[in-house]
Amino acid sequence: MTEPPLLELKGITKRFPGVVANDHVDFELAKGEVHALLGENGAGKSTLMNILYGLYHPDEGEFRLNGQPLRVDSPRAAIDAGIGMVHQHFMLIPVMSVAENIVLAVEPRKGPFIDLDAANARVRDISQRFGLAVRPEARIESISVGMQQRVEILKALYRGAEILILDEPTAVLTPQEAEELFAILRSLQAEGKSIIFISHKLGEVLAIADRITVLRRGKTIETVPREGATEESLARLMVGREVLLRVEKKPADPGEPLLKVEDLRVREERGLECVRGISFEVRAGEIVGIAGVDGNGQTELVEALTGLRKAESGRVVAGGEDLVDESARDYLDAGVGHIPEDRQRRGLVLDFTLAENIALHDYREEPDSKWGWLYPRRLIARAGRLLKEFDVRGGGPKTPAASLSGGNQQKVILAREISRDPRILIAAQPTRGLDVGAIEFVHRRLVTERDEGRGILLVSFELDEILSLADRILVIYEGRIVGEYGPDVSEEELGIAMTGGRREVAA
Amino acid sequence: MSLAPTAPGPDEPPEGSVSGLQTFYERAGGVLVPIAAALLAFIIGGIVVLITEKSLSAPFEAYKAIFQGTGLTWFIPGGDTAGEARDLQQTLLITTPLILTGLAVAFAFRCGMFNIGGQGQFWAGLLTAIWFGTHFDGAPPVVHVTLTVVAGILAGAVWGGIAGLLKATTGAHEVISTIMLNWIILWSGKWLLEAPDGFLQGTDPTLPRSDNVLDSAKLPTIWGALQPLHAGIFIALFALLVYHLLLNRTTLGFEVRAVGFNPEAAAYGGISVKRNYFLAMAIAGSFAGLAGAVDMLGWKYRLTSTEFDANFLGFIGIAVALLGRNKAVGILLAALLFGALDVGTSPRQLDPEVFNPELATNLARMIQALIIAFVGAEFLILYLWRSRRRVGIRPRRLPVEEV
Numbered sequence: 048m049t050e051p052p053l054l055e056l057k058g059i060t061k062r063f064p065g066v067v068a069n070d071h072v073d074f075e076l077a078k079g080e081v082h083a084l085l086g087e088n089g090a091g092k093s094t095l096m097n098i099l100y101g102l103y104h105p106d107e108g109e110f111r112l113n114g115q116p117l118r119v120d121s122p123r124a125a126i127d128a129g130i131g132m133v134h135q136h137f138m139l140i141p142v143m144s145v146a147e148n149i150v151l152a153v154e155p156r157k158g159p160f161i162d163l164d165a166a167n168a169r170v171r172d173i174s175q176r177f178g179l180a181v182r183p184e185a186r187i188e189s190i191s192v193g194m195q196q197r198v199e200i201l202k203a204l205y206r207g208a209e210i211l212i213l214d215e216p217t218a219v220l221t222p223q224e225a226e227e228l229f230a231i232l233r234s235l236q237a238e239g240k241s242i243i244f245i246s247h248k249l250g251e252v253l254a255i256a257d258r259i260t261v262l263r264r265g266k267t268i269e270t271v272p273r274e275g276a277t278e279e280s281l282a283r284l285m286v287g288r289e290v291l292l293r294v295e296k297k298p299a300d301p302g303e304p305l306l307k308v309e310d311l312r313v314r315e316e317r318g319l320e321c322v323r324g325i326s327f328e329v330r331a332g333e334i335v336g337i338a339g340v341d342g343n344g345q346t347e348l349v350e351a352l353t354g355l356r357k358a359e360s361g362r363v364v365a366g367g368e369d370l371v372d373e374s375a376r377d378y379l380d381a382g383v384g385h386i387p388e389d390r391q392r393r394g395l396v397l398d399f400t401l402a403e404n405i406a407l408h409d410y411r412e413e414p415d416s417k418w419g420w421l422y423p424r425r426l427i428a429r430a431g432r433l434l435k436e437f438d439v440r441g442g443g444p445k446t447p448a449a450s451l452s453g454g455n456q457q458k459v460i461l462a463r464e465i466s467r468d469p470r471i472l473i474a475a476q477p478t479r480g481l482d483v484g485a486i487e488f489v490h491r492r493l494v495t496e497r498d499e500g501r502g503i504l505l506v507s508f509e510l511d512e513i514l515s516l517a518d519r520i521l522v523i524y525e526g527r528i529v530g531e532y533g534p535d536v537s538e539e540e541l542g543i544a545m546t547g548g549r550r551e552v553a554a
Numbered sequence: 555m556s557l558a559p560t561a562p563g564p565d566e567p568p569e570g571s572v573s574g575l576q577t578f579y580e581r582a583g584g585v586l587v588p589i590a591a592a593l594l595a596f597i598i599g600g601i602v603v604l605i606t607e608k609s610l611s612a613p614f615e616a617y618k619a620i621f622q623g624t625g626l627t628w629f630i631p632g633g634d635t636a637g638e639a640r641d642l643q644q645t646l647l648i649t650t651p652l653i654l655t656g657l658a659v660a661f662a663f664r665c666g667m668f669n670i671g672g673q674g675q676f677w678a679g680l681l682t683a684i685w686f687g688t689h690f691d692g693a694p695p696v697v698h699v700t701l702t703v704v705a706g707i708l709a710g711a712v713w714g715g716i717a718g719l720l721k722a723t724t725g726a727h728e729v730i731s732t733i734m735l736n737w738i739i740l741w742s743g744k745w746l747l748e749a750p751d752g753f754l755q756g757t758d759p760t761l762p763r764s765d766n767v768l769d770s771a772k773l774p775t776i777w778g779a780l781q782p783l784h785a786g787i788f789i790a791l792f793a794l795l796v797y798h799l800l801l802n803r804t805t806l807g808f809e810v811r812a813v814g815f816n817p818e819a820a821a822y823g824g825i826s827v828k829r830n831y832f833l834a835m836a837i838a839g840s841f842a843g844l845a846g847a848v849d850m851l852g853w854k855y856r857l858t859s860t861e862f863d864a865n866f867l868g869f870i871g872i873a874v875a876l877l878g879r880n881k882a883v884g885i886l887l888a889a890l891l892f893g894a895l896d897v898g899t900s901p902r903q904l905d906p907e908v909f910n911p912e913l914a915t916n917l918a919r920m921i922q923a924l925i926i927a928f929v930g931a932e933f934l935i936l937y938l939w940r941s942r943r944r945v946g947i948r949p950r951r952l953p954v955e956e957v
Contacts, residue, residue: 353822374824375821375822375823376826393818393819396811396820399811407812421805
């Protein structure tokens with residue numbers, strides 16, 4: 048008989064109205080291991096962990112800690128049991144210092160006041176012990192996202208966490224920061240902490256986890272050791288079928304330039320220049336990738352290239368005309384398709400039906416309408432064809448867009464943009480938040496459209512995506528293009544350029 | 555009734571259908587919430603009657619008296635048919651402008667704006683109709699009526715359009731600007747009637763009132779003798795149809811709805827958000843302007859300055875739109891309810907032995923206010939209902955956005 052696992056979740060079931068989010072899920076965590084919880088969006092990972100952290104109550108099932116039954120009915124109880132959680136969206140107070148955030152609610156006191164010196168000292172002490180360098184006096188708003196995540200981890204450790212739950216921790220990090228996080232996790236592991244690592248990214252799960260439990264549609268599929276697991280085998284467990292992870296594509300055969308951007312300058316709302324003189328071109332039949340960390344001007348660049356934001360100066364030539372001062376309508380008419388980075392806020396009218404969303408650009412043209420009179424049946428007929436062609440599931444032409452899953456919403460947007468037969472397709476974060484199956488679909492489609500002779504501009508924070516799709520890679524940093532690379536560039540080299548490490552233009 | 559949502563499809567992620575469920579609640583709420591709000595308002599009104607009259611049967615007697623006063627009993631065979639018909643004509647006379655002012659609020663709503671200016675747009679249409687109705691003597695009736703009604707519509711469109719234009723060009727919030735426009739037209743109207751050389755001043759300058767509109771400008775009456783129902787009811791019903799078709803079957807309506815739901819996505823679709831703000835307010839105003847013109851040409855025929863302080867048809871339109879959920883059929887029913895309530899509680903309809911007249915008018919106002927409050931609180935109720943599903947401090951992320 049081996050000793051019981053540190054933490055055991057047995058038969059956890061959680062029902063939301065009409066939905067079983069967790070269906071008799073079993074999960075075990077051994078002391079000192081990094082255990083990854085892998086699954087697609089909506090597989091029930093977050094629900095399970097929110098149950099463990101006391102945010103939800105399970106309808107059925109039990110917890111055991113060191114073989115003893117455990118009741119967690121609030122985050123307080125979870126913390127008392129030594130369970131700490133680092134949420135995907137940090138819960139820090141920006142105007143307070145690192146130390147103040149860490150000791151919040153359990154602060155050392157001197158009379159009625161917080162003993163800040165003691166707090167700083169304790170934070171320094173604990174950060175040294177676990178090798179998480181932070182400056183206790185620094186204000187949260189002035190430190191990087193990677194640092195903020197460390198603060199969250201320290202916060203949990205400060206409260207005595209033995210079990211750390213990390214919910215999609217790398218989603219907000221650069222590749223370098225992710226590497227640093229993994230180093231921290233390994234040192235925590237060496238200190239005897241146990242870690243639950245929630246993710247839907249196969250590569251990082253293989254890089255950090257000792258064991259991997261795969262959830263699919265609320266059920267435990269299998270728990271496998273890292274040894275012997277491959278990205279392909281994990282993807283199969285996750286999706287339930289064979290998945291093509293590598294995009295198959297021929298070398299690009301670029302033709303004439305379709306989109307020319309010259310010395311484009313754009314300001315953001317506060318008046319700061321965030322696109323500072325960018326020039327590049329996209330030719331027919333190639334995918335140009337723009338790599339960069341979030342917030343380096345990508346959003347504004349894309350908005351300026353689609354007429355949604357006025358540029359300060361420069362030229363945007365598409366369809367033979369300089370469109371820089373023209374409206375979004377003119378860009379659409381010039382054959383610029385756009386997959387926006389925020390599909391729910393910009394890409395779709397969530398309260399519209401799928402048919403109406405598909406008609407969002409063309410409702411003024413025949414056959415959708417004539418003389419201002421709309422023909423809903425024609426909208427529906429066209430939508431029906433496109434939904435079938437793009438394999439959109441979960442609703443028909445009359446279904447409101449809001450009720451579709453993210454992957455299917457994205458397919459609707461793809462269907463709309465591609466069906467307009469654009470010469471240029473600007474895809475911003477086209478797979479953000481999508482699961483493996485949907486990512487595969489989007490990637491394949493982008494390559495198909497490239498081969499059809501469209502010029503594609505791909506803006507992404509995901510290096511994997513850029514590397515597997517782009518024929519040419521531009522790195523954007525602080526509103527400038529700081530490097531251009533071929534498709535064979537290494538991840539490291541791109542990573543360095545993305546953080547402003549190098550400025551000369553390579554091949 | 556069953557609140558079970560449709561089962562998630564085989565390839566739908568389980569959490570994805572939570573939003574489908576939400577949609578279902580919202581759809582069910584589309585009918586349930588207004589009905590519940592109205593019922594609750596009547597129940598609370600009944601409790602107030604119970605307390606003030608200190609009699610258990612008082613609320614039932616009061617509501618019975620109100621119901622009889624509305625003339626809706628005309629549809630039930632038997633009874634004093636002539637009297638009932640008169641009451642019903644009154645109810646429909648009020649329902650007619652309420653449908654139109656309700657549309658004025660609803661149309662702006664669908665473009666994401668809150669038009670508080672229905673009252674002002676109503677006055678704009680009404681005042682314009684007076685001028686056109688008292689001039690052009692000798693014009694053929696069809697021409698005169700058409701001209702006057704169109705002028706009223708345009709006046710309302712201008713008054714609403716100003717607020718839309720201000721929003722589109724300067725970003726001025728339509729709630730503020732429409733309220734200000736209400737006061738501007740109200741005091742302008744008083745001045746036009748009361749000033750010695752007031753533009754609309756009638757032939758007797760000692761009286762603050764206009765002349766009667768000419769017979770050629772009057773809408774034909776269709777039912778009754780004393781204060782008969784006029785053809786404006788058909789205009790209002792036709793406006794409901796126009797509203798529905800305009801929103802759902804035209805590219806303009808498509809744009810208006812897109813902007814109303816999500817201006818950013820609309821802009822991305824190539825729609826000019828500003829243009830739609832202007833157009834939607836102008837169209838909204840034209841419904842209210844039409845209400846004013848129809849009211850004037852249908853049965854008021856002239857305006858006395860005191861009416862400015864007693865007429866709230868434009869404001870009640872807000873309640874009509876809220877309760878009717880901006881749907882044509884809903885607006886029709888809501889306008890009928892508020893029209894009936896107004897007539898049913900009017901002191902002249904009630905026997906003071908049964909029902910204290912002061913209580914009656916106040917009860918009507920109270921029920922109106924409660925309905926607005928309850929329908930407005932719908933967001934709160936839905937929010938509370940949703941939050942039953944979560945425990946603890948963190949709001950659940952939307953399932954589809956789980957990144």
